[in-house]
Amino acid sequence: MVGDYMEEVMVKIDSKGRVLIPYKFRKQLGLKQGSELKMRTSKGYIILKPIIPESVKVKANRRWGKEAFLDAGEATFGEY
16 A cells, blocks of 8 residues: 555466566565565455564663674684
8 A cells, every 4th residue: 555545556467477577666665675474365365464573672671792793704704
């Protein structure tokens, strides 16, 4: 639903049963490669609902260890 109305577009199912969600809708919903969707059917409709990952909580006044201050090379290529 965008604003106060639902927008509809035509899509096709390919030979492997896949449906492409148009870019406009993916962008509006923040969907990227690897995003997970919950699918169900209801009264002849297919309903897809994005699964929003849980936020990571950080405690206040936590003392940060050296892992928080790695050099760029260590963060990318170093061993943990």
